[in-house]
Amino acid sequence: MSDIALSIAQARTTRPRSAATVLRIIQTICIFIIALVIVSPLLLLVVASLKDDRFQILADMGSFRAFWVSNPTLSNYAEVGHLSGELAFGRYLINSLIILVTTVCSGLIVNSMAAFVLAWGSFKGRAVILSIVIALYVIPQESIIMPLVIMVSRAGMSDTFAVQIVPWVASPLYIFLFYQFFAQLPKELLEAAEIDGASFFRAYRSIFLPLSLPALATVSILMGIETWNQYLWPILVTQTDYARPIAVAIATFFGQDSIYWDRAMAASVLMMIPILGLYLAFQRWFVSSFIGSAVKG
Amino acid sequence: MAMQQAISSTSVRKAPARRHDRGRLMQEAAMLAPAVILLTLFLILPFLLSFWTAMTNQPLVPRPTPVRFVWFNNFIRIFQDDLFWTALWNVSRFTFWIIPAQCGLAFATALLLHQKLPFRNLLRGMFFLPAITSMVVVCVIWGTLFQYPTGPFNQILGFLSGGAIQPIDWLGDPQWAMFSLVLLSAWQAYGFQMIVYLAGLQGIPDELYDAAKIDGANVFRRFWHVTMPGLRPTHVFGLVITTIQAFKLYTQVAILTQGGPKSSTETVVHYMVRAGFEEQKMGYASAVSVILFVIVLVIALIQRQLLRRFDV
Numbered sequence: 001m002s003d004i005a006l007s008i009a010q011a012r013t014t015r016p017r018s019a020a021t022v023l024r025i026i027q028t029i030c031i032f033i034i035a036l037v038i039v040s041p042l043l044l045l046v047v048a049s050l051k052d053d054r055f056q057i058l059a060d061m062g063s064f065r066a067f068w069v070s071n072p073t074l075s076n077y078a079e080v081g082h083l084s085g086e087l088a089f090g091r092y093l094i095n096s097l098i099i100l101v102t103t104v105c106s107g108l109i110v111n112s113m114a115a116f117v118l119a120w121g122s123f124k125g126r127a128v129i130l131s132i133v134i135a136l137y138v139i140p141q142e143s144i145i146m147p148l149v150i151m152v153s154r155a156g157m158s159d160t161f162a163v164q165i166v167p168w169v170a171s172p173l174y175i176f177l178f179y180q181f182f183a184q185l186p187k188e189l190l191e192a193a194e195i196d197g198a199s200f201f202r203a204y205r206s207i208f209l210p211l212s213l214p215a216l217a218t219v220s221i222l223m224g225i226e227t228w229n230q231y232l233w234p235i236l237v238t239q240t241d242y243a244r245p246i247a248v249a250i251a252t253f254f255g256q257d258s259i260y261w262d263r264a265m266a267a268s269v270l271m272m273i274p275i276l277g278l279y280l281a282f283q284r285w286f287v288s289s290f291i292g293s294a295v296k297g
Numbered sequence: 298m299a300m301q302q303a304i305s306s307t308s309v310r311k312a313p314a315r316r317h318d319r320g321r322l323m324q325e326a327a328m329l330a331p332a333v334i335l336l337t338l339f340l341i342l343p344f345l346l347s348f349w350t351a352m353t354n355q356p357l358v359p360r361p362t363p364v365r366f367v368w369f370n371n372f373i374r375i376f377q378d379d380l381f382w383t384a385l386w387n388v389s390r391f392t393f394w395i396i397p398a399q400c401g402l403a404f405a406t407a408l409l410l411h412q413k414l415p416f417r418n419l420l421r422g423m424f425f426l427p428a429i430t431s432m433v434v435v436c437v438i439w440g441t442l443f444q445y446p447t448g449p450f451n452q453i454l455g456f457l458s459g460g461a462i463q464p465i466d467w468l469g470d471p472q473w474a475m476f477s478l479v480l481l482s483a484w485q486a487y488g489f490q491m492i493v494y495l496a497g498l499q500g501i502p503d504e505l506y507d508a509a510k511i512d513g514a515n516v517f518r519r520f521w522h523v524t525m526p527g528l529r530p531t532h533v534f535g536l537v538i539t540t541i542q543a544f545k546l547y548t549q550v551a552i553l554t555q556g557g558p559k560s561s562t563e564t565v566v567h568y569m570v571r572a573g574f575e576e577q578k579m580g581y582a583s584a585v586s587v588i589l590f591v592i593v594l595v596i597a598l599i600q601r602q603l604l605r606r607f608d609v
Contacts (some may be wrong), residue, residue, distance in 0.1 A: 028414050041442060045587075057441075110331045114333070136340055143586045144344050170335035230567075232547055236574065254437055272434060279429050
C-alpha cells in the first residue's frame with residue numbers, strides 16, 4: 001500500500017522533473033556557448049602568441065585558422081622573455097611583480113590594522129574618522145593625479161618603485177571592506193583575548209586576522225587587479241625602463257608603426273598569468289565576501 | 298561591608314585597567330597611524346591642492362616666472378572650449394551605450410548562472426576572465442579584432458550577411474569609433490558586474506520564492522515581483538559604478554584612438570591628460586580634474602538618494 005503511494009508520488013514528481021532536466025540541459029548548453037564566445041578573444045590571443053610569423057597572424061585573423069596553430073612555437077615567448085634588449089619584457093614583468101607584491105602585502109597590513117582600530121578601538125573619534133574615510137572614497141584617482149605628479153616630482157620620487165607603490169597602499173575602499181568584516185565578528189572574541197592577557201594588537205594579529213581570510217582574499221584580488229592593471233599613473237611617473245611596469249611597456253610597443261603582433265601577443269599572455277594565478281588562489285572566498293559589503297556600502 | 302568590598306575591589310581592578318587602557322590607546326594610535334598618514338599625504342593633500350592648482354597657471358616644468366593666481370580663468374576657458382564639451386558629450390554617449398550592454402549582459406548571465414548548473418565555478422571563472430585582463434592587453438586583442446578591412450569582425454559580418462555588409466573601419470570611422478570602444482569595454486568589465494549580480498541574487502531569501510510559488514505565481518511573475526525588487530540595490534550599484542567608470546574612460550582611448558578620429562572619442566580624462574602633459578598646463582588640467590570630481594560626486598549623491606528611497 002505504502003509502496004504504491006510512494007510510486008504514485010514518485011511518478012508525480014518525476015514527470016515535471018524530467019521536463020526541468022531538459023530545460024536545465026538547454027540552459028547549460030546556452031551558457032557554455034555564451035561563455036565560449038566571451039572567452040574566444042582570449043583563446044585567439046593565446047593561439048596567436050604561439051605563431052611565429054606576424055604576417056601569418058594577420059592573414060589568419062579573418063578565418064577559423066585564427067584559432068588553430070599547425071606548428072606551435074614558443075619562440076615569441078623566448079624573445080619577449082629576455083631580461084634586456086629591445087623587445088625584452090622579462091624585465092618589465094619583474095618590475096610589475098615587485099610593485100604588485102609590495103603594494104598588496106603592505107596594503108593588507110595597513111588597511112586591515114586601521115579597519116580593526118575603527119571597528120574595535122576604544123577612543124571616541126572613531127566614528128568621525130570612519131565617516132571621513134568613507135567620504136574619501138568618492139574622490140577618483142583621476143582627480144588627484146595632476147597635483148600628485150607635481151608633488152612626487154618635486155620630492156624627487158619620479159621613476160622609482162616607491163612612487164608606484166606608496167601612494168596606493170592605503171585606500172578608503174579596502175579599509176571599509178575590512179571594517180565591515182571585523183565589525184560583524186562577535187565582541188566576545190576581543191573580550192576573551194583581553195581576559196587572557198592578550199594586547200589589542202595581539203588580538204588583531206592572532207585572532208581577528210586569521211578569521212578574516214575571506215576579506216584578505218577579496219582585498220588581495222581587488223587590489224592585485226587594480227595594481228597590476230594600472231596604466232595612467234605609471235606612464236606619468238616613469239620615464240625610463242628602470243621601474244616601468246609591463247602594462248606601459250606593452251602599450252608603448254603596441255603604438256609603434258610596425259606592430260610585432262606575435263611578440264605583443266606573447267607579452268600579453270605573460271602579463272595575464274600572474275593575476276590569473278592570484279585569482280585562482282583566492283576565488284573560493286572572493287565572491288561570497290566582496291559583494292555583500294560592496295553593494296550595501 | 299559587601300559594598301565596601303565591592304568598591305575597594307573595583308578600585309583595585311581599575312588601577313591596572315587604566316594602565317592597560319593607556320597602553321591600548323598607544324597601540325590603537327600606532328595601528329591607525331600608517332593609514333591616516335598615507336591617506337593624508339596621497340589623497341587628502343593632493344585633493345585639496347587640486348583646487349588650489351586649478352586656480353593658478355601652474356606649468357608642468359617649473360619656470361623662472363612665478364606661478365600666478367588666475368582665479369576662475371581656467372574654468373572659464375574650459376567651458377569656452379568646444380573640445381571639452383565634445384569630450385563631455387562623448388562620455389555621455391559612451392555611458393548611454395555601455396549601460397544596457399554591460400549591465401544587461403551581466404544581469405542575463407547572472408540569472409542563468411544562479412541555478413545549480415554543472416561546472417558553475419568553471420563557468421564563473423570563464424566569465425570573470427576578461428575582468429582580470431589588463432585594459433592594455435584587451436586593447437592588443439581588440440585592436441586585432443577590429444582590423445580594417447580584413448579583421449575577424451568584418452569577416453564574420455561579411456560571412457553572416459553573405460557579403461552585403463561592407464567592411465567597417467571600426468576604430469577609424471568617426472561614426473563607429475566610440476561604439477567600438479563600448480563593445481570592448483563592456484566585454485572587459487561585465488564579468489565583474491556579473492559577480493555583483495550573482496551576489497545580489499544570493500541575497501534574496503529562498504522563502505520569498507517558496508511563498509510566491511505557493512501563491513501560484515509563475516516563473517515570470519516570480520521574476521517580476523520577487524527577483525527584481527530584491528535586486529534594486531544591485532541595479533542602483535551597477536548603474537552608478539558603470540556611469541562613474543564611463544566618465545573616467547581613458548586607457549582604451551589613449552591606446553587605440555588617441556581621441557580620434559575627428560575627436561569622436563575624446564574623453565574628459567584624455568582631455569585632462571593632454572592639457573597637463575602635452576600642453577604642459579597643469580593648472581588648466583587640475584581645473585578639469587576638479588570638474589571631473591564634481592561630476593563623480595553628483596553621481597554618487599544620486600546613488601545615495603536612490604538607495605535611501607528604496608529603503609536599503
